[in-house]
Amino acid sequence: MSTTTLTRPRSPFIDWLAVTSLMLGIFAIVTSEILPIGLLTDIGADFGISDGTTGLTMALPGIVASIAAPAVTLTTARLDRRVMLCVLMAVLAVADVLAAVASSYWVMLVSRVLVGLVIGGFWSIGAGLGGRLVPPPSVSAATALIFSAVPLGSVLGVPAGTFIGHLAGWRTAFFALAALAIVVLVALLMLLPPLPAHQVTSPRVLLDLLRGRGAKIALLATFLIVLAHFGTYTYVTPFLQHVTGLHPAAVSAVLLAYGIAGIAGNFLAGKAAATRLRHAFVTCGCLIAATTLSLPLIGTTTVGAVVLLVLWGLAYGGVPVCSQALFMNSAPHTPEAATVVFTSSFQATFALGAFFGGAVVDAFSVSIVMICGGLAALLMAASLWSLTRSG
Numbered sequence: 001m002s003t004t005t006l007t008r009p010r011s012p013f014i015d016w017l018a019v020t021s022l023m024l025g026i027f028a029i030v031t032s033e034i035l036p037i038g039l040l041t042d043i044g045a046d047f048g049i050s051d052g053t054t055g056l057t058m059a060l061p062g063i064v065a066s067i068a069a070p071a072v073t074l075t076t077a078r079l080d081r082r083v084m085l086c087v088l089m090a091v092l093a094v095a096d097v098l099a100a101v102a103s104s105y106w107v108m109l110v111s112r113v114l115v116g117l118v119i120g121g122f123w124s125i126g127a128g129l130g131g132r133l134v135p136p137p138s139v140s141a142a143t144a145l146i147f148s149a150v151p152l153g154s155v156l157g158v159p160a161g162t163f164i165g166h167l168a169g170w171r172t173a174f175f176a177l178a179a180l181a182i183v184v185l186v187a188l189l190m191l192l193p194p195l196p197a198h199q200v201t202s203p204r205v206l207l208d209l210l211r212g213r214g215a216k217i218a219l220l221a222t223f224l225i226v227l228a229h230f231g232t233y234t235y236v237t238p239f240l241q242h243v244t245g246l247h248p249a250a251v252s253a254v255l256l257a258y259g260i261a262g263i264a265g266n267f268l269a270g271k272a273a274a275t276r277l278r279h280a281f282v283t284c285g286c287l288i289a290a291t292t293l294s295l296p297l298i299g300t301t302t303v304g305a306v307v308l309l310v311l312w313g314l315a316y317g318g319v320p321v322c323s324q325a326l327f328m329n330s331a332p333h334t335p336e337a338a339t340v341v342f343t344s345s346f347q348a349t350f351a352l353g354a355f356f357g358g359a360v361v362d363a364f365s366v367s368i369v370m371i372c373g374g375l376a377a378l379l380m381a382a383s384l385w386s387l388t389r390s391g
Helices: 012-034 036-047 056-075 082-099 103-128 136-147 149-168 170-190 203-211 215-232 236-244 246-297 302-316 319-330 333-362 366-387
Strands: none
Touching: 012 056, 012 082, 012 103, 012 136, 012 170, 036 056, 036 103, 036 149, 036 236, 036 246, 036 319, 036 333, 056 103, 056 302, 056 319, 056 333, 082 103, 082 170, 103 333, 136 366, 149 170, 149 246, 203 215, 203 302, 203 333, 215 302, 215 319, 215 333, 215 366, 236 246, 236 302, 236 366, 246 319, 246 366, 319 333, 333 366
C-alpha cells in the first residue's frame, strides 16, 4: 500500500494548522485528566467525600488509559486515523459535560472512565502522525509540537482550570473544557486530511519492544518518577490549604507559578535530553525528591511553599520529555509502538500514584504522602544513574 496520505497539494500553512489541532487535542485531554488536582477539595466538598476518595477521579482515567492505549491502537489499526481522532474528541466533550452536570459521585466516575478511554486512544494514535502531515525535514519539529501538549497540559491546564473553578465553580471549569473539545473537533474535521492506516502495530511488535533492555529501563524510571509525582501532586491543593494555610485564590496563584516554571523546565529538559538525556532525567528526579521531602518542613510558610512549588514545576516540566525520549531511543524503528508503551506505562503509574497517595492521605496525612513521594523520586534517580552508567 502506498504511504502517500494526501491526494492533492496542500498549503504548508494548513499542514501546520493540522499539527497544531492535534497538539490542542492532546492538550484538552491532558487538562481534562488532571483538572481535579486543582479542584480536589471543592469536588470532594460538593459530594461530601474525603480528599483521598476524591482522588479516584485521578486514578480511574489512568487505569482505563493504560488499557485503552494498546487495546484501541491494536483493534482500530486498519481504520482511518482521522475518523478515530474525531470520534474520540467527541467522546471527550461528552465526558466533560457529564462531569459538569454530575448529580452524584458515581456519575462523576463514569465521566472519568470516558476520559481514560479517550486518553489511551487519542494520545497513542495522534502523537505519531506528524510524519504524515508535514514534509520529512519538518517531522521532528511537528512531533515535538504535538508532544509539547503533554507538559503544557500539565503545567498550564491545572492553574487555568483551578482559576476558573474558584471564580465560577468547579463545574464551570469542566464546561469550559467541553467547549474546548468541541472547538478541537471542528478543527480536526476541517484541517486533517484522510489518514488511512498504512503502518499496523501488532502485539508481536509491542512484545519485542518490551524485551529490550532499554525499554525495561525506561519503564522502571517512568514508573518510579510518575508514581512519586502524581502520588504527591494530586494532593498538593489540600496541602497548600490545610498545611500552608493558603486561601483558594492564593492556591490558584501558586499553581500558576508552578505552571510557568514547568514550561521553562520543558524547554530546558528538551534541549538537554538531545545530548545528555541521562543527566537531564536524573536531575528532574533529584529536584522532585528535594522539593517534596522539604514541603512538610519548609512548605508551612507561604514563601517556602511558593519557592518549592516553582522548583517542583521546573523539575516535572522535563519528566514527560525525558521519559518519551527514553522510550523512543529504545525503539527507533517502531515509533508508534514506543508511543503506545510510553502512554500505557505513564497512565498506569499515574493511576497508581493517585490511588496510593489517596490511601496514605486518608490513613496518615498529606505531609506523609509528600515524604513517600520524595523517597520514590530518590530511588528513581539512583536506579537510572546506576543502570545507564555504561551508556
